Amino acid sequence: MSPYLTQTLTTGTRLELRGPIGGWFVWRAEQTEPVQLVAGGSGIVPLIAMIRARERSRSTAPFRLLYSVREPGAVLYSEELRALAGSDDGVRIDFAYTRVAPEDSPRPPHRIDAALIEQAAWPANTSPTCYVCGPTPFVEAVAGFLTTAGHRADAVRTERFGAMGEQR
Amino acid sequence: MSMPTDDYLDGNAAAGMMSEIFAADVTVAEAQCAHCGITKRFAEAHVYLQAPGLVARCAGCGSVLLRVVRAGGRAYIDARGMTQLAFEMPERG
Numbered sequence: 001m002s003p004y005l006t007q008t009l010t011t012g013t014r015l016e017l018r019g020p021i022g023g024w025f026v027w028r029a030e031q032t033e034p035v036q037l038v039a040g041g042s043g044i045v046p047l048i049a050m051i052r053a054r055e056r057s058r059s060t061a062p063f064r065l066l067y068s069v070r071e072p073g074a075v076l077y078s079e080e081l082r083a084l085a086g087s088d089d090g091v092r093i094d095f096a097y098t099r100v101a102p103e104d105s106p107r108p109p110h111r112i113d114a115a116l117i118e119q120a121a122w123p124a125n126t127s128p129t130c131y132v133c134g135p136t137p138f139v140e141a142v143a144g145f146l147t148t149a150g151h152r153a154d155a156v157r158t159e160r161f162g163a164m165g166e167q168r
Numbered sequence: 169m170s171m172p173t174d175d176y177l178d179g180n181a182a183a184g185m186m187s188e189i190f191a192a193d194v195t196v197a198e199a200q201c202a203h204c205g206i207t208k209r210f211a212e213a214h215v216y217l218q219a220p221g222l223v224a225r226c227a228g229c230g231s232v233l234l235r236v237v238r239a240g241g242r243a244y245i246d247a248r249g250m251t252q253l254a255f256e257m258p259e260r261g
Contacts, residue, residue, distance in 0.1 A: 022196075024212075160178045160180075160181075162177055163176075
């Protein structure tokens with residue numbers, strides 16, 4: 001779908017939109033438990049929607065976002081995320097830069113691994129609901145780290161956008 | 169039978185196609201695999217779209233749960249791979 005949108009679709013193309021469809025990879029304002037978001041590349045898109053829904057509903061559910069991205073220039077929603085990180089709004093944001101990290105990064109470039117999950121993600125005993133979105137290999141790896149860290153499999157919700165997606 | 173590869177999506181990707189057929193949201197329904205017996209949300213199934221239709225496989229054992237093919241103005245559904253697909257429904261009354 002994304003290649004179609006970026007490469008084929010042109011100004012004036014007529015579109016018919018349906019949806020939103022599918023109720024599984026969804027955060028609802030009634031949820032009060034901690035929320036762990038893990039994004040790989042453009043997998044941030046549905047997760048930023050959850051962060052915005054949290055703001056709109058004035059929810060105080062504590063959120064954490066762990067965002068894996070190639071380099072600082074590839075960060076989507078960077079202004080919005082910077083504003084969130086600088087506020088005291090209950091959303092903690094950690095980045096995992098996989099190729100180039102900024103100079104003030106606490107970590108050298110590294111993919112998400114079990115150690116980073118332990119540092120940055122909610123511990124399993126806080127019973128968060130986890131939402132993981134990214135390329136299929138990324139989602140498989142992160143879901144594995146989370147369940148290994150003790151998170152219940154049915155508390156780890158995943159959305160994959162395929163193996164041919166961007167590199168994490 | 170072709171073997172599953174790692175180039176799959178998940179049950180969320182089937183939501184649009186299934187919503188054209190079923191009134192309820194299939195992705196949140198609980199599907200029991202007829203092969204290994206595990207029950208998971210349909211959204212967690214591994215979905216392959218690079219096929220003549222849609223193939224959903226069990227995230228636990230890889231067996232085919234569901235096949236959907238649209239051809240000649242019809243939708244064909246083979247759900248032999250599931251012993252049960254359970255939906256939350258309000259009580260009638």
